[in-house]
Structure formats: C-alpha cells, structure tokens
Amino acid sequence: MTAHRRRKVTLITALAMSVSLTGLSACSTGASSDPAAAAATSAPKSGGDMRVGIVGGSSKDTLDAHAPVTHPDEARAIQLYDTLASYDNDHKIQLALTDAITPSTDAKTWTVHLRAGLKFSDGKPITAEDVVFTFKRITDPKSPMAGATALSTLDRDALKASDAQTVVFSFTSPYATFPDTVAQYTAGIVPVGYDPQKPVSSGPFMVDSFTPGQQSVFVKNPNYWRAGQPYLDKVTIIDFPDDTARVNALLGGQVDAIDQLPLGQVNVVKANPAMKVLESATGSWLPFTMRVDQAPFDDPKVREAFRLIVDRKQMVDQVLGGHGTIGNDMYGPFDACFPSDAAQRQQNIEKARQLLAEAGKSNLSVDLVTSPAAAGLVEAAQVFAEQAKAAGVTVNVKKVDPGEFYGDQYLKWSFSQDFWFTRDYLPQTAASGLPGAPYNETHWNDKEWTDLVTKAQATTDATARCGLIKQANKIEFDRGGYIIWGFPNSVDAYSSAVQGLTPDKSGIPLTSFGFRNAWLNK
Missing domain, CATH: 3.40.190.10 (Periplasmic binding protein-like II)
Structure with missing residues (x-):
C-alpha cells in the first residue's frame, strides 16, 4: 500500500455505530492498518519462504472461505480471502476491498463501493456480482455457512449489484453493525462459481x-x-x-x-x-461450555455453582503464567458497550455447595472434554478439576485429539471447552449465542436475551444500543452456559x-x- 492512495468512507455519523468508520476518511492505506514498518529493523525485502507452525489441525481441515472451524482453517481463510472491511491492530474497523460503505438514514440499506482495479488471483476482476454471489452463498438457506446467522435479516432477493463496483444490501430491519459483520474472516470475498476444492483467491x-x-x-x-x-x-x-x-x-x-x-x-x-x-x-477467550439443555447443566443453579467454583486469578496465574487478564463470564472486552463496571465474580465454594445441594446435585461427578486444540485448554481443564474438589464436585478430564474434538461430537459435548478470538459483543452472539448460530456450543436459547440482542442489532443510537447489550450481558452472566475465566494474551x-x-x-x-x-x- 502507498501513502498517496487515500480511501474515502461515506457514513452518516448520526448513526453512531458500535464501531465507527468516520475516522478513516483521511487515512492513508499504509497507516494504522500496516504498522510493520514502524516495528521493523530494516526496510521490507521481497522474496523468501516463511514456514509457520500453527496449533491444532485435523483430517477435517478445509480451504472453504466460509466454513472454517479449526485454528489452521482460520489461518488459511485469512491468507486466501480478503473481506470488504477488516480490523486494524487496535481492533478498530477499517476498509479493505471497499473504498466506501454507506448506510441509509434508517440503517436498513447499506451501499458498498469496491476499490477500482481489484483482481482475483486468476486475473479476473473482483466485481459487485462476486460480492453478491459471496453473500448469497453464505446465507443460502439450504446450506447456511458460518456467517449466516449474523445476516439473518438480509433480504437476499433484494441483494443486488447496481453497477460493476457497487452492491446494495437491504435488510428487513435496521442493521447498525453491518461493518462489523463484513469484517469477519468468515465473510471473505470469492468469485462467482467458487469451488472450495480449487479456490481462487482475493487475499494476499x-x-x-x-x-x-x-x-x-x-x-x-x-x-x-x-x-x-x-x-x-x-x-x-x-x-x-x-x-x-x-x-x-x-x-x-x-x-x-x-x-x-x-x-x-x-x-x-x-x-x-x-x-x-x-x-x-487480546479479547480472546477459552471458555468452559455447559450445555444448558442437558443435565446437570439444564439447572441454572448448577451453572451458577460451577462459575463460583472458579478461582479466576489462579487460572490466569497458573494456566497463563500471568500472561492475560481476569474474566468475568462476559465476552467482548474491547466492545465500547462492555460492562467493565460490573462487580467481579469471585470464587465462593460455600455458595457453590449450597446451590448444588438446592439442585439435588451434591457430590456431582461430570466429564469435562478437553483437547490441545488451543494453548491453555488442557491446563485450564486440569486446574478447574482441582478447584472443583473443594465444592464436592468430581471432574473427570477427558483429553481427546483435535480431530475428535472438532469431529462429529463437536457442539454435542455436555461439558467442554473452546477457544474464540477477539470479537465485539453482537458479532460474537451471531457466531455462538443466537438460535441457529453455527457454533452454539452451549445450546443457549433464551427468548428474553434473544429479543434484547435482536433489538440491539437494529438500534442505531449508540447509547440505547449499549443499554440493551449490557442487559443481555447481565442475563448471560446470571444464567448463561459459559464460564469465562480470563482473556489470554x-x-x-x-x-x-x-x-x-x-x-x-x-x-x-x-x-x-x-x-x-x-x-x-x-
């Protein structure tokens, strides 16, 4: 990227979206998004073969732009497919394949304008028709992809290319966080007729x-x-x-x-x-996942007891060696609406024992499925098992390889773990919380919560939206299926x-x- 190339963002600032693009209107394409030069000890040098070891992987690995599951899948998707928008190193929205993203006054229509001269790796131009194809593929009702839930209000019939570089996205209700959605790595742009077995690239x-x-x-x-x-x-x-x-x-x-x-x-x-x-x-997290539709975790008292079992500081110190921050059973710590003023949940073994007794689950024994699919998962499982003994809970740690962990039983384990990278609150709910979310590992389906999240997605006033998000956070804090003990560096x-x-x-x-x-x- 060169400093003389400028990108323009056309936004109605009154929307006050959760992640605003207005600050990019005068940014160089080589500024905040590419700080490599500042960190380097020499001028960039072309050429060479870099070999990188990535944690995890299995025989189920994929190149599909819109169906990554494992960590190596995600690494591949990011190298092969660029998105319409992306995040900079500070987790702020920036433009990528677009030079303008423009909402209507009610945020029900978003117009995306592609940069001039874009090409796929095979030399064919990246056009508005490719963008339309990409998002229709993601939201195909017969085979919805990983990003489909976040686009559940997209009017697929009205999605259109108004010219070779312009795409109009229409939604059935206001969609205040559209830029967040198109910045997810699960929304990589692919060509019309895309074959994931022989992928054509829009990425580097x-x-x-x-x-x-x-x-x-x-x-x-x-x-x-x-x-x-x-x-x-x-x-x-x-x-x-x-x-x-x-x-x-x-x-x-x-x-x-x-x-x-x-x-x-x-x-x-x-x-x-x-x-x-x-x-x-980072805002990454390694949750314990409790299926709220299966015993014993279908009882909110059991879920609360398990959250009270955790000594979060010990987790961060012992599992992460201090390389991280303490969690409070809520994700999205970089979100502008994150309830950072909420009282920190502390370990309370006496209360945990009381809740388990009230639920008729004293001396409970559970299996905890873990895997070396991400650094710290197995260690966290082992530490939790030790902490649980004080509450009279026996945790049987069942270690499986990543292939089995993300195999046919993935999303079916009663008590397990996972890893998530940094996301703001609403994009995360679309990935793991809403009914129909592709990775709803806790089988969470709470109508009050869903109504709040749905309303927040449609609320263009930032203050009002934050209020809704904080209410939704409180519900998950009280009765959700996650134990979020920390955010690892x-x-x-x-x-x-x-x-x-x-x-x-x-x-x-x-x-x-x-x-x-x-x-x-x-």
Missing part, C-alpha cells in the same frame, strides 16, 4: 498445495490489491497439535515462526538470541530473521496481518 496468497491435517503451501498472489504486498513469495502453514513438537520445530529451525507459544517456554525462547517473542493483549514466537510482525489485539497477530506484512532477513 493463493494455494499451491494442501494436505488436510498436515500442511498447506501458499504462494504470493500477483494480483493482490495492496501495493507491494505480500513481501514473501511463499508461506507454508504446518499443523502442530502437539505443543512440544511445535516449539522444537522452531528451536531446531524447521519453522520460522509458531503461534501460541506454551507459556512455560517463554523464558526459554527469550533466552535464545536467535528468537523473539511477540506478545499481544496471544504469545507467539519467531526467528529473528523474520521482520515486520507487530502486536495485534485480534488474538491472531501472526495470521491476521502478519503473513502479508512479514519479510525475511536471511
């Missing part, structure tokens, strides 16, 4: 080879719209379900970077002059030969901007 890289559960090789997209990027000729993403193997691969020089460095290895890597640690404060590691990496609040700094910003000095 394109597929060279792909072996599910093992590795994927990407090469530079010669038609990428950001001038000069990516710097690398090739990126190889290697799946590493095992933490030790991933760290050893970095230390042994088999890879140039790894994500989710085990916290016990931070000092080891820092002591190596050939290595660097990249740490980012993202701790990655890389060879000192890698340049251009910078902290990122997304929770995925290595893969969000990292690959297209990075270059090698070797």
Whole structure:
C-alpha cells in the first residue's frame, strides 16, 4: 500500500455505530492498518519462504472461505480471502476491498463501493456480482455457512449489484453493525462459481498445495490489491497439535515462526538470541461450555455453582503464567458497550455447595472434554478439576485429539471447552449465542436475551444500543452456559530473521496481518 492512495468512507455519523468508520476518511492505506514498518529493523525485502507452525489441525481441515472451524482453517481463510472491511491492530474497523460503505438514514440499506482495479488471483476482476454471489452463498438457506446467522435479516432477493463496483444490501430491519459483520474472516470475498476444492483467491496468497491435517503451501498472489504486498513469495502453514513438537520445530529451525507459544517456554525462547517473542493483549477467550439443555447443566443453579467454583486469578496465574487478564463470564472486552463496571465474580465454594445441594446435585461427578486444540485448554481443564474438589464436585478430564474434538461430537459435548478470538459483543452472539448460530456450543436459547440482542442489532443510537447489550450481558452472566475465566494474551514466537510482525489485539497477530506484512532477513 502507498501513502498517496487515500480511501474515502461515506457514513452518516448520526448513526453512531458500535464501531465507527468516520475516522478513516483521511487515512492513508499504509497507516494504522500496516504498522510493520514502524516495528521493523530494516526496510521490507521481497522474496523468501516463511514456514509457520500453527496449533491444532485435523483430517477435517478445509480451504472453504466460509466454513472454517479449526485454528489452521482460520489461518488459511485469512491468507486466501480478503473481506470488504477488516480490523486494524487496535481492533478498530477499517476498509479493505471497499473504498466506501454507506448506510441509509434508517440503517436498513447499506451501499458498498469496491476499490477500482481489484483482481482475483486468476486475473479476473473482483466485481459487485462476486460480492453478491459471496453473500448469497453464505446465507443460502439450504446450506447456511458460518456467517449466516449474523445476516439473518438480509433480504437476499433484494441483494443486488447496481453497477460493476457497487452492491446494495437491504435488510428487513435496521442493521447498525453491518461493518462489523463484513469484517469477519468468515465473510471473505470469492468469485462467482467458487469451488472450495480449487479456490481462487482475493487475499494476499493463493494455494499451491494442501494436505488436510498436515500442511498447506501458499504462494504470493500477483494480483493482490495492496501495493507491494505480500513481501514473501511463499508461506507454508504446518499443523502442530502437539505443543512440544511445535516449539522444537522452531528451536531446531524447521519453522520460522509458531503461534501460541506454551507459556512455560517463554523464558526459554527469550533466552535464545536467535528468537523473539511477540506478545499481544487480546479479547480472546477459552471458555468452559455447559450445555444448558442437558443435565446437570439444564439447572441454572448448577451453572451458577460451577462459575463460583472458579478461582479466576489462579487460572490466569497458573494456566497463563500471568500472561492475560481476569474474566468475568462476559465476552467482548474491547466492545465500547462492555460492562467493565460490573462487580467481579469471585470464587465462593460455600455458595457453590449450597446451590448444588438446592439442585439435588451434591457430590456431582461430570466429564469435562478437553483437547490441545488451543494453548491453555488442557491446563485450564486440569486446574478447574482441582478447584472443583473443594465444592464436592468430581471432574473427570477427558483429553481427546483435535480431530475428535472438532469431529462429529463437536457442539454435542455436555461439558467442554473452546477457544474464540477477539470479537465485539453482537458479532460474537451471531457466531455462538443466537438460535441457529453455527457454533452454539452451549445450546443457549433464551427468548428474553434473544429479543434484547435482536433489538440491539437494529438500534442505531449508540447509547440505547449499549443499554440493551449490557442487559443481555447481565442475563448471560446470571444464567448463561459459559464460564469465562480470563482473556489470554496471544504469545507467539519467531526467528529473528523474520521482520515486520507487530502486536495485534485480534488474538491472531501472526495470521491476521502478519503473513502479508512479514519479510525475511536471511
């Protein structure tokens, strides 16, 4: 990207959306979204092959732009497909494939204008028809994709390309947070007739080879719209379900970077002059998930008891080694509407015992399914099991590999865990909370809560919307199916030969901007 290219954002500022785009009207395309130059020790250098070890992966890995499940899936999607908008390193909305996103006064209609000269990796122009195809594919009622729930009020019949660069999105009710929705990595733009087995790319890289559960090789997209990027000729993403193997691969020089460095290895890597640690404060979270439609968690007293069992500080200190912040059973900490003034829930074993007795569940025994699908999951399960003993609860930790964890039983476990990257509140509800959400792992279906969230999505006044979001947060805090004990920092590691990496609040700094910003000095 070059400093002389400017992007224009046309917005009605009176909407006061949850994430405003008005501040981008005078931004250079090479400013806040690409801080690599400021973090680098040398000028960007083109060429080279960067090998990256990513946690997790299984035989069910996919290249589908709109159906990522595992962490490597998400890494691949971000490299292959750009979105209409995106987030910068501070989790602020910025434009991507668009140069204008314009709402109607009632926020029921949004007009998106594509940048000039955009091309897919095969050289074909990226047009408004491709955008229409993308969002009709995501919202296909016969096969809804991961982002479909967030677009449930989209009038698919009215979705149209008014010219080659302009798309008009019409909604059946006001949709104040549209820019958030089109900034999600599950909304990558694909061409008309898209084949996920032979994907054509709109992102910085394109597929060279792909072996599910093992590795994927990407090469530079010669038609990428950001001038000069990516710097690398090739990126190889290697799946590493095992933490030790991933760290050893970095230390042994088999890879140039790894994500989710085990916290016990931070000092080891820092002591190596050939290595660097990249740490980012994030809104990522590793919840315990309780199915509210299955015993014993269909009783809200049991769910409250389990939340009171947790010593959150011990969790952060022991599981994260202090590399994170304490949670309060509410997600979206960077959301402008996050109830940061809410009283912090503390461990209360006596109250937990009382609630379990009232529910007729004293001396309860439960299975907790965990997996090394993300750093800290297994450790958190083990710490929780120890903490639960004081309340008379026996927690049987059942460790499975990531392939089984995200296999046929995914979203069916009664008591389990998961990992989520940074999202604001309403986009997160569309992913994991609303009825019909693709990853509703707690089987949450609360009418009062759903009505509040639905109303918040349609509320253009920021103050009123925040009030609704805080009410919805309170309901989940009181009777939801999540235990959110903390927000882990993202701790990655890389060879000192890698340049251009910078902290990122997304929770995925290595893969969000990292690959297209990075270059090698070797």
